[in-house]
Amino acid sequence: MKRSRMWRAATAAASAAVLAGALGSAAWAADTVKVGYLIPLSGTAAAAIGQEMSRATHLAVDHINEEGGIKALGGAKLQLVEVDTRGDPQVAITEAERLINVEKVSVLIGAFQSSVTFPASAIAEKYQVPWIVDLSAKAEITERGFKYVFRPTQIPSSGNADSAADFIAWAGKTTGKQPKTGAIVYENTDWGQDLANTMRKRMAEMGIKVVFDESYPPNSPNLRPLVVKLKGAHPDVISMTSYTGDAVQLQKLIAQLRVDAMAIVGSAAGHVDRTFVPTVGVKAADMVFTTNGWAGYDSAITTPFARRFWDQYVGKYQADPTEFGVTAYADVWILKDALERAGSADPKAIRDALAKTDMKDNDITRLVGYDIAFDSKNQNTLKRFVVQQIKDGKYYTVWPSKLTPAGYKMVWPVPDWSDR
Amino acid sequence: MTSILQALFDGLASGAIYGIIALGLSLQFGVMKIINFAHGSFLMVAMYLTFWATSLLGLHLLAAIPLVVAVLYLVGWGTQRWLIEPVYRKEATREPISVLIFTTGLWIFLDNLFLVLAGPDYRTPAGDWANGVFVLGDLIFTYPQVAGLVVSVLVTLLLVLFMRYTRLGRAIRATGQDREAASVLGIDSAAVYRTSFAIGLAILGVAGALLLAIFPVDPFIGDLFGVRAFIIVVLGGIGSIGGALAGGLMVGLIESLGAQFLPITYSEALIFAIFLAVLYFRPQGLFGVERA
Numbered sequence: 001m002k003r004s005r006m007w008r009a010a011t012a013a014a015s016a017a018v019l020a021g022a023l024g025s026a027a028w029a030a031d032t033v034k035v036g037y038l039i040p041l042s043g044t045a046a047a048a049i050g051q052e053m054s055r056a057t058h059l060a061v062d063h064i065n066e067e068g069g070i071k072a073l074g075g076a077k078l079q080l081v082e083v084d085t086r087g088d089p090q091v092a093i094t095e096a097e098r099l100i101n102v103e104k105v106s107v108l109i110g111a112f113q114s115s116v117t118f119p120a121s122a123i124a125e126k127y128q129v130p131w132i133v134d135l136s137a138k139a140e141i142t143e144r145g146f147k148y149v150f151r152p153t154q155i156p157s158s159g160n161a162d163s164a165a166d167f168i169a170w171a172g173k174t175t176g177k178q179p180k181t182g183a184i185v186y187e188n189t190d191w192g193q194d195l196a197n198t199m200r201k202r203m204a205e206m207g208i209k210v211v212f213d214e215s216y217p218p219n220s221p222n223l224r225p226l227v228v229k230l231k232g233a234h235p236d237v238i239s240m241t242s243y244t245g246d247a248v249q250l251q252k253l254i255a256q257l258r259v260d261a262m263a264i265v266g267s268a269a270g271h272v273d274r275t276f277v278p279t280v281g282v283k284a285a286d287m288v289f290t291t292n293g294w295a296g297y298d299s300a301i302t303t304p305f306a307r308r309f310w311d312q313y314v315g316k317y318q319a320d321p322t323e324f325g326v327t328a329y330a331d332v333w334i335l336k337d338a339l340e341r342a343g344s345a346d347p348k349a350i351r352d353a354l355a356k357t358d359m360k361d362n363d364i365t366r367l368v369g370y371d372i373a374f375d376s377k378n379q380n381t382l383k384r385f386v387v388q389q390i391k392d393g394k395y396y397t398v399w400p401s402k403l404t405p406a407g408y409k410m411v412w413p414v415p416d417w418s419d420r
Numbered sequence: 421m422t423s424i425l426q427a428l429f430d431g432l433a434s435g436a437i438y439g440i441i442a443l444g445l446s447l448q449f450g451v452m453k454i455i456n457f458a459h460g461s462f463l464m465v466a467m468y469l470t471f472w473a474t475s476l477l478g479l480h481l482l483a484a485i486p487l488v489v490a491v492l493y494l495v496g497w498g499t500q501r502w503l504i505e506p507v508y509r510k511e512a513t514r515e516p517i518s519v520l521i522f523t524t525g526l527w528i529f530l531d532n533l534f535l536v537l538a539g540p541d542y543r544t545p546a547g548d549w550a551n552g553v554f555v556l557g558d559l560i561f562t563y564p565q566v567a568g569l570v571v572s573v574l575v576t577l578l579l580v581l582f583m584r585y586t587r588l589g590r591a592i593r594a595t596g597q598d599r600e601a602a603s604v605l606g607i608d609s610a611a612v613y614r615t616s617f618a619i620g621l622a623i624l625g626v627a628g629a630l631l632l633a634i635f636p637v638d639p640f641i642g643d644l645f646g647v648r649a650f651i652i653v654v655l656g657g658i659g660s661i662g663g664a665l666a667g668g669l670m671v672g673l674i675e676s677l678g679a680q681f682l683p684i685t686y687s688e689a690l691i692f693a694i695f696l697a698v699l700y701f702r703p704q705g706l707f708g709v710e711r712a
Contacts, residue, residue, distance in 0.1 A: 041540060047540035047638070048541050048542065051539075051540055051541075214684060215684075216684045216685065217684075217685055221635070223684075224430050224434065225431075225677075225684060226679060228423050229427075229679060229684075232422065232423035249636070255551070256560065275541050279636055281544075
């Protein structure tokens with residue numbers, strides 16, 4: 001691993017030296033637009049998610065290039081320079097420097113995890129190269145007064161937790177079965193803490209007494225002690241904030257130890273990962289709720305643009321894309337839109353074009369389910385979460401209720417494990 | 421109270437599995453004095469073999485154990501014969517430091533090899549057995565927990581008896597105590613090393629199967645449990661077979677019971693604090709024999 005990276009860096013440095021002489025001042029007027037892509041592909045609980053996002057990103061680049069590339073740049077092709085962050089901020093920082101200074105990328109996309117995106121995007125700001133934040137939700141990412149960091153497809157974590165809290169309040173009211181006590185389980189990271197802080201505040205406002213409030217180190221070898229303790233607290237509703245590996249472990253333990261609650265509400269991420277249901281098992285995952293940044297096939301795959309993405313993704317990878325893939329796919333198209341308006345591969349021109357992004361009712365917004373425009377902090381405030389329930393292995397949108405597929409009826413409270 | 425009882429049993433069950441993960445390492449460590457950093461990766465290999473035995477061959481997880489054990493025995497023998505032995509021989513007169521570096525390389529190689537072979541996804545064994553539970557009033561025990569506890573104790577017992585009462589076991593111990601003297605007495609130390617390394621990995625095969633029933637496998641799972649195995653070996657006492665199991669049980673209990681009173685993030689720190697305390701006050705480990 002180390003060796004191959006060194007070798008890669010060495011060849012990259014050598015070819016860059018040759019290229020630098022050849023290109024001279026015309027460095028940005030190339031036939032290709034180099035896009036640096038940082039994503040976790042291994043070594044972390046988020047690797048499975050990173051892989052889905054990477055696949056969708058490659059697909060978007062292929063589609064754009066097949067359609068004739070960037071027309072405003074005389075058909076310049078997008079060239080993806082992909083880097084595996086392994087979920088390690090240090091790796092991402094080093095690689096961001098390399099992508100900018102050695103690979104000479106015009107723009108960066110990444111890096112899924114907040115703990116990685118937050119420090120690494122500061123490098124992009126330093127060198128004045130735009131960074132499109134995909135799904136990192138840490139609020140501070142767009143609170144630093146940065147000019148080059150854009151977040152079109154994610155809102156701060158609090159938006160995720162707020163949606164979950166709104167849903168809990170709504171479900172309690174519509175069914176007449178109000179939860180009295182709550183539990184907050186979250187991974188001990190920036191992202192987990194952000195969500196937990198919001199959920200804690202919202203539960204207090206709703207009059208739900210928090211009887212269990214605990215974090216765990218991500219990628220834990222053994223979460224059984226935590227679940228035993230959780231069971232002893234007898235919460236009515238359980239809020240979970242986890243990546244795939246831990247989400248799977250927690251849900252399996254909850255089923256095994258028969259932790260009965262009116263509802264378990266996940267925070268997207270691990271709970272909407274394509275491996276969640278298969279790894280947990282259809283029975284053990286049944287009736288779990290989760291927020292989702294995307295409303296699913298029935299609500300969003302309505303245009304030829306969306307159908308091409310869906311069909312080719314499914315055809316190529318034998319799996320349905322989720323919010324992760326859909327968002328990654330959309331991010332490249334958002335970049336394409338900016339490149340067409342910039343008419344240049346110069347990072348500064350791309351930044352200025354990105355800042356003026358204004359998408360309403362087009363293919364891309366119909367795919368993701370919300371409009372895209374930036375406020376003064378380069379944050380898209382128009383993104384929303386939905387809440388879904390897993391039933392027999394499928395995700396059904398239950399909130400907002402107008403998106404609920406015909407024929408699906410939400411189960412709240414969910415039955416005890418002994419009655420299933 | 422129910423929680424405490426549940427946590428007590430859970431601690432013993434996961435501790436037993438930690439113990440059997442560390443058992444093979446303790447044997448290799450105690451006999452050959454080599455630090456096998458690839459231990460966690462071999463555990464990962466055992467877990468994938470078990471996964472494939474259940475998913476591709478349709479075997480019951482427990483029925484897969486003999487198969488996985490056989491394969492790992494051969495892998496262990498081959499690793500020692502063709503990979504470690506040549507490195508070891510070059511440094512016969514000195515501390516075998518290059519073996520340590522070699523096993524570190526093997527660790528990184530295996531992890532990435534399986535990333536290519538199996539992909540980064542989490543895998544759980546096929547079949548419903550791993551989700552089965554015994555319910556005893558408010559207490560719930562899963563089949564894998566009970567199997568893990570019984571099998572781990574049984575394997576440790578068998579290994580202790582083997583080391584004490586068989587000719588080969590005694591040869592292994594003699595070589596561990598003094599290689600030169602053992603050679604003088606006609607023991608072929610190279611053969612003993614191959615066998616010990618192979619037995620160490622065979623036991624890890626059992627551990628991998630038992631662990632897969634409670635924890636999904638991915639190519640980097642070895643990092644998670646490998647470090648823990650070293651702590652347990654040192655805690656229990658280097659070269660003490662029973663010590664590995666005792667060390668494992670201790671870590672399991674601290675983790676499980678500790679978490680009932682402290683935030684779970686601290687119970688991890690507690691394990692390391694106790695580990696450091698043992699190193700400081702009893703460097704030979706809790707059950708280790710003091711050496712001159």
